Amino acid sequence: MPLAPADDAFANRLGKILPAETLRPAEPRFLEEPRGRWTSTATWVALPRDVDEVAAIVTSCATERVGLVPFGGGTGLVGGQLHPDGPAPLVISLERMSAIRAVHPQESVAVVEAGAILADVQRAAEEADRLFPLSLASEGSAQIGGLLGTNAGGVNTLRYGNARDLVLGLEAVLPDGSIWHGLKRLRKDNTGYDLRHLLIGAEGTLGIITAASLKLVPRPTNIGTALMTVPSPEAALALLALARGQLGETISAFELLNRTGFDFLAETLPDLRQPWNTAPDWSVLIEIGQSAGSDPASALEDVFAEAFEAGLVSDGIVAQSVGQSQDLWTLREHIPEANRRIGAVSSHDISVPLGLIPDFITRAGAALAALGDWRINCFGHVGDGNLHYNVFPAAGRTPEDHINQRDAIKACVHDLVHELGGSISAEHGIGRLKVDDLERYGDPAKLAAMRAIKAALDPKGIMNPGAVLRA
Amino acid sequence: MPLAPADDAFANRLGKILPAETLRPAEPRFLEEPRGRWTSTATWVALPRDVDEVAAIVTSCATERVGLVPFGGGTGLVGGQLHPDGPAPLVISLERMSAIRAVHPQESVAVVEAGAILADVQRAAEEADRLFPLSLASEGSAQIGGLLGTNAGGVNTLRYGNARDLVLGLEAVLPDGSIWHGLKRLRKDNTGYDLRHLLIGAEGTLGIITAASLKLVPRPTNIGTALMTVPSPEAALALLALARGQLGETISAFELLNRTGFDFLAETLPDLRQPWNTAPDWSVLIEIGQSAGSDPASALEDVFAEAFEAGLVSDGIVAQSVGQSQDLWTLREHIPEANRRIGAVSSHDISVPLGLIPDFITRAGAALAALGDWRINCFGHVGDGNLHYNVFPAAGRTPEDHINQRDAIKACVHDLVHELGGSISAEHGIGRLKVDDLERYGDPAKLAAMRAIKAALDPKGIMNPGAVLRA
Structure with missing residues (x-):
């Protein structure tokens, strides 16, 4: 049985059981998402102030079979916060429950x-x-x-x-x-x-x-940051193992960066000062946080010295001040912005088992080369096996030139991730963007269990219809 | 529709699709549990060697509506591994899948x-x-x-x-x-x-x-252990906060001990050397594990010094060798054995919010005093809010003298735990022992969701029937 729309008549009925101003015509900010791929069919938003009001809203939607789409900060990248087709759902925002x-x-x-x-x-x-x-x-x-x-x-x-x-x-x-x-x-x-x-x-x-x-x-009081040049992704993993042995769990971040990212920064954000003239092919940004009485800069220098001996690093900067540390992070944090300015053909939020990262990088690069000429910015939270593997046009070309190749690129990357026992959505979720991918790559027994759970807890299918599982 | 028994006829049918020796008459070790409260009605056990054999067994049970009880090491304390009444289930042990x-x-x-x-x-x-x-x-x-x-x-x-x-x-x-x-x-x-x-x-x-x-x-290479005397449970919590500030996440264990535990050790295991003539009312066993290059004993001494200044500790031993550390842990690890030898009237595996532990200890003691004269051994993983709160008869009396008061004691403790937002099963689970308690204290919405999930994933009710949820 299809869902009923959250139309003006429904809003009129629901409005009567809620305090004034709780139900409002939806402003555009509730109907859009950051990448501009979809817009919502919704026209009303509910802004409850406590859990009882949320319960009243859900109960009404359940009774009338109206779809309900929870909207948080609106920053999701897979369209989970929007409902682009079918009967208009009610948007629910908890922004007034922010205590x-x-x-x-x-x-x-x-x-x-x-x-x-x-x-x-x-x-x-x-x-x-x-x-x-x-x-x-x-x-x-x-x-x-x-x-x-x-x-x-x-x-x-x-x-x-x-x-x-x-x-x-x-x-x-x-x-x-x-x-x-x-x-x-x-x-x-x-x-x-x-x-x-x-x-x-x-x-x-x-x-x-x-x-x-x-x-x-x-709260770790003593923070240490270092940027180290590594000869390869393999060396980055060996460096992580070495650093873990010396530093235990105090490693807060271990980010792999590649030359393409720094080239993009130089091209699109030339005011950002880089610590080299020519960026190395691979480098690693490490942050550790230790408790009082420790000396994290010296601990990182010890790691560097041992790694240098072992041939795992060739160059490095250990921040000697909070300012230097921030400068290093500023570079890392602007890579997504540089990516946006260059314009990707296809972006992938994937993870693979840590030990297979080098294999993935080699094989994905080779497979994509068969499809065309690309600039690949592969960076991310390598300590978690999570790479942002983003494919850009060669210099002088635009993403639009390759619009017909998007699906092939995505399939190429995701097929390999799947083969290696990885995840086609490491941290962004499924939303509406990856429903097909989940059906294609998901374990059939798990998918069947998910559908059974969804049907058991939400038999009318009102909760964020079409997200994660096909409605 | 009731379940069918895993009787000889069923075993005969199932045995035909499994390799020889996979299905066997159940030895007593699969039919008992450590506290001897229940025995199983099962007569057959399946011992598969791979996941496909497990799947074949489950499929047969599903087809014939036969209950299936997974049996691990048999060490569970709440009867989850046994099925004491109703149609005999099939026991399934994965002990041959131990790779x-x-x-x-x-x-x-x-x-x-x-x-x-x-x-x-x-x-x-x-x-x-x-x-x-x-x-x-x-x-x-x-x-x-x-x-x-x-x-x-x-x-x-x-x-x-x-x-x-x-x-x-x-x-x-x-x-x-x-x-x-x-x-x-x-x-x-x-x-x-x-x-x-x-x-x-x-x-x-x-x-x-x-x-x-x-x-x-x-692997933390440098281990430090200390036993510190604290004036009260409040002081133990303040000491934990202080130690966390100084030692970060390197604290692996933070165990609260009380005098009753040491008295029981002296009474039942007199050969265990204790570090004092008269045990303090409250003490804390701390273990930290740090990486190479650290000096955990000295770090613990620093914590002790600061805590002493603050009036949080009055005495303490920091182990200076692995042997000393083991001696301290030996005391802690023998407390359950001493408890068994004394014989509890009622034991409780509970947790409360960390900050409410002192309140719980005070109020539980007062409430139980109204029911009789007890020796209470309250000890456990206080860093997790998890106390083993065990009630023993006064000296000279036996658990059997109080058999009629068991339910009242349990209700007294569990009611208070519930009132304080705690858990009536911190680490042992529900099994069959606490099904009633879960119904009494569990959140109704959560229980309804649990039942819906169980019915969706196991519509015939074959998986460990009667554990966690009433069959």
Whole structure:
């Protein structure tokens, strides 16, 4: 049975049971996504202020079979926050539920609402002398609800895990309008199926997360940063193993960079000062965070010395000040912007088993060369096996010149990732962009289980219809 | 529709599709559990050697509606591995699937079969100069499948998380006999619902885990151990916060001990040398593991000095050798044995939010005093909020004297735990022992979701019937 639209008549009925101003005509910001690939068919947005209002909204949608699309900070890259076709859904934004309900420094826990912006949660943790380690480019606008709905990754995953690893408990509204009061602050709780991990990463298709208990960690006070030139991706992996042996879990980030990224920076952002005239083919940006009394710069110099002996690094800079450290990170953080300015033919957020990264890079490059002449910017969180593998036109050509090759490029990269036991969506999720890919590459038994779970928890199919699983 | 029994006729039919010796009359070791509370009605056990045989067994059980009870190392404390009433189920043991399929030191990953014994996995990791940090009393017999099925905890949870936090991927047979090939070795993979975390902790009610990709971590080479006397549980928590500030995440264990535990040791195991004549009311056993070049004993002495200044500790021993460290741990590890020899009236595996531990201890003691005269041994993984809160008869009396008060004691403790937002099963799971408790204290929306998931994935109810959820 098809869904009914969230039209003016529905809005009129729903508006009567909600406080004034809760239901509004949807502004354009709720109908667009960063890459401009889709626009939503929605015309109404609900802006509840507490979990009971969320429950009332979900209940109405369930009763009337109206689709409901949760919208966080709107920063998702796979279209999970938009519904581009079919009956208009109701958009629900929790931006008015942005309270940091409590911070418990002694427990290293923060309890926050889903509409809280990541940067605000980071700040609240810091004020309590703790760290909330989730960190990514969009942290100034991404909301906790969206970050958990998509199980966001980011730069500190190597040390602290993905978003799901930072959650102790959830409050959520399930597709039948019932409220799950699961906002526990417990490190150990074995009382039945882990509904928390089922909702995290379900991209709003199994319910709406309204609040979360988040793990905080000790704030590393002494930060060290280094940029080291490595002869190859193999050497980068050996350097990671060596650094882990010396530094234990204090490595917060281990980012592989390649020459194309620096060339793009030089071409599009020439004011950014680079530490070399000619960038090396491969380099690694390392960050470590240690506790008081340590000397991270010296620890990184020790790693460099041993790695140099072993032929794993040929050159390097260890930041001697916070300013130098920031300069190194500024380079890394501007690579996505440089990529945008150059314009990719096809971008891929993939992961492969760590040990197969060199194999992947070699084989993907060879396979793509058979399709044409490309500039490939392969960079990313190599400590997690997560590469952003982006394919650009040769100099002098534009992405539009290759528009007909996009699908072939994507299939070429994803087929290889799949063959190597990797993931075609390491950190961005499935959304609407990768529904086909999930059907193509996903394990059939897992897909069948996912569909059974979706049908069991959301039998009317109202929750973010068409995201993750075909509606 | 009720389940059919795994009787001789069924065994005869199933035996024909399996290799010889795969199906056997169940030996007593598959029909008992450590506390002797239940015995199983089963008469047959299946001992498959690969995932295809597991799938064939599950498929037969599904077709004939026969219950199937996964049996790991048999060390579970809540009866999840036994089926004490109703039609005899088939027991399935994966003890012949005990291979460590691969260790990838560079990736810090081990791929192991479900029948592998924890101590063997630890050893394989150590041979690759890595640590598999899951550690608990029964590690010499507990199997990976059971440890994941119950999301086991243990002593290193504070630093490394519970069993579920150490799993990258799973291979499993779902209740319809389909095989989920999810044995990925990826740190980042956002491709649909997290079936892995749904199976982990489901206690075999949603499928049978047959193999797992496990995270290894850098092996801390320099270990420090200290036993510090604290004036109160509040001081223990303040000491934990102080130690975390100084030592970051290197704290592997932070165990609260109370005088009753040491008194029981003196009474039942007098040959164990204790470091004092009269044990303090409260003390804390701390272990830290640091990387090469550090001096953990000196780091612990620094913590002690600062804590002493702050009035958080009054006395302490920092181990100066591996032998001294082992002596301290020997005391801690023998407390469960001393408890067994004394004989508890009622034992509780509970957790509360860290900051509420002192409140819990005070209030639980007062509430129980109203019921009688007890000796209470409250000890455990306080860094995780996880206490083993065990109630013993006064000296000169026996557990049997109080048999009629058991339920009242349990209700008293569990009601308070629930009121404080805690868990009535921190690390042991629900099994069959706590099905009533889960119904009483569990969140209704979560319970409804659990039942819907169970019905969707296991519509015939064959997987570990009666465990976690009432059959």
